[in-house]
Amino acid sequence: MDVSFLGGPQPQRGVGIVAPFDFALDRELWRWVPDDVSLHLTRTPFVPVEVSLDQARLVSEHETLREGVQALGAVSPEVMAYACTSGSFVGGMTGEKAMTAAMEEAGEIPSLTTSGALLGALREIGARRVALVTPYTKSVTDSLEEFLGEAGVSVTGRSYLGLTREIWRVPYRDVVDMAREAVSDAPDALFISCTNLPTYDVIPQLEAELRMPVLSANQVTMWDALRRIGKEAVGPYQALLDPVARRGPAAMTSSLPAAAPEPAGPEPVEAPRPVEAEAALAAAGAESGEPLDGYEQGYPSGLTDEWGGGGQPPV
Known part of the structure; x- marks a missing residue:
């Protein structure tokens, strides 16, 4: 060959x-x-x-x-x-x-x-x-x-x-x-x-x-x-x-795919969302209610922003 x-x-x-x-x-x-x-x-x-x-x-x-x-x-x-x-x-x-x-x-x-x-x-x-x-x-x-x-x-x-x-x-x-x-x-x-x-x-x-x-x-x-x-x-x-990872899961939204738009119709059905994705969406000010595919690949859900200084590690 x-x-x-x-x-x-x-x-x-x-x-x-x-x-x-x-x-x-x-x-x-x-x-x-x-x-x-x-x-x-x-x-x-x-x-x-x-x-x-x-x-x-x-x-x-x-x-x-x-x-x-x-x-x-x-x-x-x-x-x-x-x-x-x-x-x-x-x-x-x-x-x-x-x-x-x-x-x-x-x-x-x-x-x-x-x-x-x-x-x-x-x-x-x-x-x-x-x-x-x-x-x-x-x-x-x-x-x-x-x-x-x-x-x-x-x-x-x-x-x-x-x-x-x-x-x-x-x-x-x-x-x-x-x-x-x-x-x-x-x-x-x-x-x-x-x-x-x-x-x-x-x-x-x-x-x-x-x-x-x-x-x-x-x-x-x-x-x-x-x-x-x-x-x-x-x-x-x-x-x-990953500098984003230092600030906890909420900041990981910058590396996540954009949320899909709501389906058309008078009564759209909202899919269940993981708690982590809820927090990430809220922090980013996202308006969509759809779950973020692949969020589980982000920072571990147990790591929250407890370092102080607006999410930055203390100096």
């Missing part, structure tokens, strides 16, 4: 990812990526050290990063990301900036780290007080808090597991339990640290339950990398990815 008429594969934009040797969540990163973007991953060399401050320093040495960036240069990515939270906060803000500079020098393309992306994400949503969830030991968690403090972000509460290996095996239920424990002091947002900790599917549940933005290490990394090349990360019900 002659398939020449197909014209070949669709053009792809490239994102280079340098990850620690024990990174196991390649598939999770892909879930934030649109179809016309490809991820090109490489890993740092193996070191026989458990997850700790020592490991964070070893996997983030400038020479190690340069080698990873140069290896990826062969496939010409447009942006380079170092996908490791602890490795990019262990040296404080000065260390993070030096890492980014070393990557950019080696690859001659825009570069970022997970911790740098986190600070950008916190600015994006206007969060200055955060709760932390980490799989780390106390000392590594303390280092993350110190990094945030340097950036002017206060930590209101935290919960950590104390793990030193196989973090990718942590189940979602443990992440949710830690999140509930960490947010007791009404933070502006919750951050779930470590790119090796699974988070994708818990973000919408936690945002609906906790009524606040929820950020994760892999999420902020992909969000920042993609925006550097003019693309948007994809993901359902995530406040970081």
Whole structure:
């Protein structure tokens, strides 16, 4: 069969990812990526050290990063990301900036780290007080808090597991339990640290339950990398990815299809409407009484506008 008429594969934009040797969540990163973007991953060399401050320093040495960036240069990515939270906060803000500079020098393309992306994400949503969830030991968690403090972000509460290996095996239920424990002091947002900790599917549940933005290490990394090349990360019900979603369900009407006109006739029959659609229609000042098809694809019905400031998250 002659398939020449197909014209070949669709053009792809490239994102280079340098990850620690024990990174196991390649598939999770892909879930934030649109179809016309490809991820090109490489890993740092193996070191026989458990997850700790020592490991964070070893996997983030400038020479190690340069080698990873140069290896990826062969496939010409447009942006380079170092996908490791602890490795990019262990040296404080000065260390993070030096890492980014070393990557950019080696690859001659825009570069970022997970911790740098986190600070950008916190600015994006206007969060200055955060709760932390980490799989780390106390000392590594303390280092993350110190990094945030340097950036002017206060930590209101935290919960950590104390793990030193196989973090990718942590189940979602443990992440949710830690999140509930960490947010007791009404933070502006919750951050779930470590790119090796699974988070994708818990973000919408936690945002609906906790009524606040929820950020994760892999999420902020992909969000920042993609925006550097003019693309948007994809993901359902995530406040970081959709500014409208930060204001609760009523504001979702801007992304919904227009309501159909009432049927002609003296006694039109009004179809039953979901409670969420009623609220959305009322907020938008809509005059039609028809239900909005597909509203269930919007923000979770449990997330209401309780952040104050006219629906904006507190600053």
